[in-house]
Amino acid sequence: MTHVSDLIGTDIEKYLQHHQHKSLLRFITCGSVDDGKSTLIGRLLYESKMLFEDQLAAVEADSRKWGTQGGQIDFALLVDGLAAEREQGITIDVAYRFFSTDRRKFIVADTPGHEQYTRNMITGASTADVAVILVDARKGMLTQTRRHSYLVSLIGIQKVVLAINKMDLVDYAEAAARRIEDEYRAFAAEIGLTDITAIPLSALVGDNMTAPSQRMPWYHGPTLMGFLETTDIDESRLQAGPFRLPVQWVNRPDQDFRGFAGMIAGGMVRPGDRVRVQPAGRESRVERIVTADGDLALAVAGQSVTLTLADEVDISRGDLISGADSPAEVADQFECSLVWMADEPMLPGRPYLIKLGTRTVPGTVTEPKYKVNVNTLEHLAAKKLELNEIGVCNIALDQPVAFDAYKANRETGGFIVIDRMTNATVGAGMLHFALRRAHNIHLQHLDVDKAARSALKGQAPAVLWFTGLSGAGKSTIANLVEKKLLAMGRHSYLLDGDNVRHGLNKDLGFTEADRVENVRRVAEVARLMVDAGLIVITAFISPFRAERRMARALVAEGEFVEVHVHAPLDVAEQRDVKGLYKKARRGELKNFTGIDSPYEAPEAPELRIDTSACTAEEAADRVITFLQLRRMIA
């Protein structure tokens, strides 16, 4: 069928031109020990005429010596490589096989089926576009079938072929195949696999391998080879994603040229595109896409290129060049799935090296939230991960890195874990998302913590968050509260517009976005100070519920006291201590809360004080009383 296509003999140049435009499909085969996986691969090699006479002769000799097919050609022997394995009669590692047809070139990752080799399957699957999962038609779904399917979904392969093998041994019965297919589809849906093609076949005899089987007229789907030759490789999805180039190497042959070399991990790029260099965040414009074959007008995911930028930007190996309009996230703490691949177990808190893209940074892993029983998919409690175990953990890196969720991009969301002593690759992980600081993972070396610091001060740390219209009396009351706390020997700090807007936030204006950022920074500073054991008082209009909710989420339950300092707009406007309402009414001040920008009143504040009905002194006393009632101060 394939290489022996007539063109080879008649018009070789035309054949080569045709061959040159083939695409490349990588797939993995997974099956249990006796499912006939090696036979299936051997058959594909044989059918694609990739075997030479001397190789066939060697296999025939081997078949007599080692074979399990009673002297017949044992296709499995074509693919079982190492001497040690031959003796055991099983494959024990990941092997890569190659064949091509008139339409495609194929790379097959052949991985073992037995229990202890999760790591090999994950390795082989990490670069595959398609997974071929074998089941024996006589046995149906086995524990291993579930395990392999779970691993396939974990590593993010979308397309699955369910190869129902050995149909010759069940008399090519439709019912047998249907039963297995139905059971499999129900299970696969549970683990998020939906793109499934079930093909009943016999690798040994050759049914539905390359030609539709006459013995299964009830089957109308593709043959295995037919499916592999035509299924979509999904380049468009990767190219449609945001532009990502992990910088491998800075090419600097002389003073005039400075290029950033790497393989494009997502999206596409053109000269003139704005890019952001991450994690630092500087932006520039792509000047040239340099290759040895000349500059390109467009480069896409999967190509190795060298970019030059319009500006002198400090970039080194490990940086990520991203599309400026859709940059990657930057973080130093993540939740991830982790597959452990070493005999030495994964120990929480031990420093490892994490290699993500082209960046290698030190980091630690927390105790697993749970590990997964790959046979039952149950979540189990675990203190560590052993060889071939899979868990969900948090990781903390010593430096922030740019990343995407693994689901969005395998190349910028997958990482390996390297042992610092042996340099071995001991684990592989898939990033889920960055951790909110509120869910900060607990690092082992933080022996002095919030509890210790606040115990020293004899108080429970808290945030007193004053919110309300300008002129409602927030700053006045906040000042009085702090004076009273000081008099009581309490450690506090007042954050207000004066000490924040003039320093930390002096780059911010009064647009909606800037006001959100203003509040975010205040909330973060408050969180740090709470961590230091202080009672923090903030006095900002903070008009939006969402930001106040965000500030609340940053600290622990019960530490956030929202104080709504209320005055009716006309009362506040009448007070107009700073003359701001008048300015706003004249239109000289834009986005002024209550005039041309909304104030979203708290729905359930811890405390609500109406300053049109009490003095500032009375209001401050109410706050102190509240804290005492809550036993936040003695």
Place this chain on the structure above:
Amino acid sequence: MESAQRLTHLQRLEAESIHIMREVVAEADRPVMLYSIGKDSAVMLHLARKAFHPAPPPFPLLHVDTTWKFRDMYAMRERMARESSMPLIVYHNPEAAEMGINPFDHGSQIHTDLWKTQGLKQALDKHGFDAAFGGARRDEEKSRAKERIFSFRTAQHRWDPKNQRPELWHLYNGRKHRGESLRVFPISNWTELDVWQYIWLEQIPIVPLYFAAPRPVVERDGTLIMVDDERMRLRPGEQPETRQVRFRTLGCYPLSGAVESGATTLVEVIQEMLLTRTSERQGRMIDHDSAASMEKKKQEGYF
């Protein structure tokens, strides 16, 4: 959304090989490219020049020589070193030289072990190279099918098939202790046809011995051996005759089998390769010594 730009299999293989070479240069202290002058080396060198363009590849070429290569190969070696502006290191194992090791008196096994296997280890140690690129492909031989792209070697240059690092995605772990080294195979995923196709597409120069020409040969044990210089020892009754032959793989001339062929151009060579029914390693005598021979040699430190 604009439509996707489809990459061909050769474009993807090329990009992957370039990625691998750049990773090595970024992570190794002293990389080197093992240059054996054959077609796989030619492709590898071509890829290296592309990977680091406009700079020259930032590593030297190392030829571990046996002194028994074809004359055409030595000429090609000098030419490519010149054209690539890469430093060329030629290493001869002094013990093998002193003992006068040759394929006639000592057989292919000892000859290969001393000149190549031992010579390679000595050369790497002498220059302190910690990463060596090689042009091996996974499709060449069964034990190679499971070779890693970054193949880790102990300080004694040993390969332990059970103790290789898993390779996921495009993440390669190039870390090692002092004295340990890596053999790196950037064209692991290429097949023989891919190599030929790429040579054709990129017009990469290769040794003329790959093309058929009238050459003096003797037929010995069913194999055609070329009489490339006066050191060739003829057995009683052997008389060199001129035949139209070419070579599918190149090594030491007394150990390389020629095939009779009319393929004088590149496309004819490819055509013949596609129509032939025997694999390229058949002409390479080293494989015939014993079963699983390549695996054994690898454990000992042969490439």
